[in-house]
Amino acid sequence: MQGDTTASDRPCDPRCFLNSAGGQDEGNTGHGAVDFPVAVVLPAAGCGERMGLTTPKQFCTFLNRPLISYTIESFEKISWIKTIVVVVAKESHELMLHIVKTFRHTKVKVVEGGTSRHRSIFNGLQVLTESTEGSSLPRPKVVIIHDAVRPFVEEDFLLKITLAAKEQGAVGAIRPLVSTVIATTSESYLDHSLERAKYRASEMPQGFLFDIIHQAYQLCSEFDFEFGTECLHLALQYSGTNAKLIEGPPTLWKVTYKRDLAAAESVIKETLSLSACLISGTMAETVELASKVQKNLAAHDMAVDVFSCAKEYKELLLSKTRNFIQITVGGGRLSDIAELIKLLEETNHALLYPVVIIWVHLYMSEEQSHRQKPDELTPIMDLAVKAKQGNILLYGIQVIHSKVPELWEKSAERLSELTAALIRDRNPAFTGQLLQA
């Protein structure tokens, strides 16, 4: 009953969508190969009634950001993609402009859609033919059409689509069929099953020479505007271009149902949990604890870089991670954490993904600990409330140093387990809490 691919549904390079805090990447694969203008059209005017939600699915939010912003980010960070036209319903226009502003998308043009998917795409293409005032934007050579609700499209695959579009005029992503496809009689009986090997599911993205798809839409009949399902079909029918089909990765999946939002969130959370920066301080015990945590978190698939001091600003800034662990002795100094928060805020490090800070309080003895007295607790809670407004999630964990090696080891394990859970979950409800390791 299943297509037989062994590919994973994770991004190939899981950090690919965390490249930067919001701008372009530094131009890696493909930049050299794509020496012509490429634009993207993202139809996002659908109402998403299938979700069982009132919000259209492209505007559903997880980790404080609407789905469509993740999709835009996937394109925006690719240096050779110059323009992203997002086509929205009239009633979502303001919302979309707000999203563009909030998440500082710089390549996006927002356009109002038509009464069907094809009319919306055509509106998007039309914008690319107009020379906007003050814009030196060239008419694109290749245009990529994608779905707003397939957030995990990757540069490698977009490069393949783009180059093939330039060569062939039209190109579409395909996937093996997930279910057997059957033909039904008018009385809902089985007529026959299709031979799986001959058929594929047509997916997004699709790429076109701009002139080919633009011409197809200009010639397109009213019927096709209203009921046509495939841009590939229009390119064939109206521009005589037979599309090349390229098998895409499972990461192209489409967020369709409410459960898919949970799946998308889990993919992002997993990716965000692959690395962390740990600021150890210089005391023997904190350095030792840092080393234990580093080792334990490796077993959770988290690569931890250890820095001796938060002042190594430059390295922290260069770091792609969204997770910071700071170990201090006793209550530590609130100002150290406040400084880290300030740094992260100044560099917009939490603009697109929530940043986790875990403040570890190491007490050198059970007696010394007087853990979590009210007068100690309030400042971390206050700081956490403030940080949360900037998408920074601050949690505290208390650890007691033991001279008994087994107990000390066990504390480090519990600390690591709590740390991994806090980073993995990114739950805003628990910020400002001081947990016990």
Place this chain on the structure above:
Amino acid sequence: MQGDTTASDRPCDPRCFLNSAGGQDEGNTGHGAVDFPVAVVLPAAGCGERMGLTTPKQFCTFLNRPLISYTIESFEKISWIKTIVVVVAKESHELMLHIVKTFRHTKVKVVEGGTSRHRSIFNGLQVLTESTEGSSLPRPKVVIIHDAVRPFVEEDFLLKITLAAKEQGAVGAIRPLVSTVIATTSESYLDHSLERAKYRASEMPQGFLFDIIHQAYQLCSEFDFEFGTECLHLALQYSGTNAKLIEGPPTLWKVTYKRDLAAAESVIKETLSLSACLISGTMAETVELASKVQKNLAAHDMAVDVFSCAKEYKELLLSKTRNFIQITVGGGRLSDIAELIKLLEETNHALLYPVVIIWVHLYMSEEQSHRQKPDELTPIMDLAVKAKQGNILLYGIQVIHSKVPELWEKSAERLSELTAALIRDRNPAFTGQLLQA
């Protein structure tokens, strides 16, 4: 690019799969209509290489239980289904027997599979023709064939399938096509797209008169045994029975990729979070707090039943909820919580789903609180560690009563937010912690 259905992907009655702690339901819809023996065959011999995981997907675990056990539960709780034959690979036989024992599945027979899906199904059917010693099991009239990795199948739909199978001899679930299906040329160009209205995706479950599908397999060619994809097709080819097709709900979806496990977990967690029992005590302040929490959690779609005392055992036992909130004044008595845990353990309430207990400590004044002194903390952590072994997740939350109405209201809100998050997440890493509301 999408089939157009407005149905949700949630179970119609979201509590339907929480009917009981492990046994049958009390026989509701359909019991009267199904007065003939019905058996189920669950082929589960696949290796699941598509997941990107080493464990076959049917044995992947979430909330402490393998996926296949959720699927078994969906059938086992239906009174008119008498036997569930699970067909597994030889190397998974021991594991499957262990799962049956651990989760006390009572209707399951475990059988070893063949070298293909069809051989495995045939093995499952063969078992149903043998009169087992000591078993008075009649040869089934109708057999339902399902996938082990579609855990959310519901009684209503199974009833439809079963009755139609008895009428028509063969019946299959269908769904609208998710993607446009295209025919490709041998050089990977677009040949044509299929007209969506004429085609459907063939899904599971399928139902058959036992004799029809058994005969089909007995006559089945080696080629079909090896490469055939559809039981419906075999019924047509070898028994001359043209299957009736019934549109199924989106809940029939199949766990295929790793992300689908996260989606399945989120569906279960959401369902588990729909209700809670709150044990308020009888003091004016605790009763008031209970009422505030009840109101706040309603906004989180959680229906909270308030009991004045945990001694109302009978009502707690009858309750279907897996979430308990107990409010005590000050440190409270650990024995109250220990008693609740004991009750839940004795009734196997946490056998299939983790149970959450939130122990709320209400302090009557800031001064009185001396919150979370080490000597107070250890017992709840110890109790939590022990409870966790029985799949019971114990968390603590401290609240300070304030005479200032706004502060008191705010504390109740924070308590509700923490409670909702703990219940929703069911994170074992945070058990034994004492959070601050």
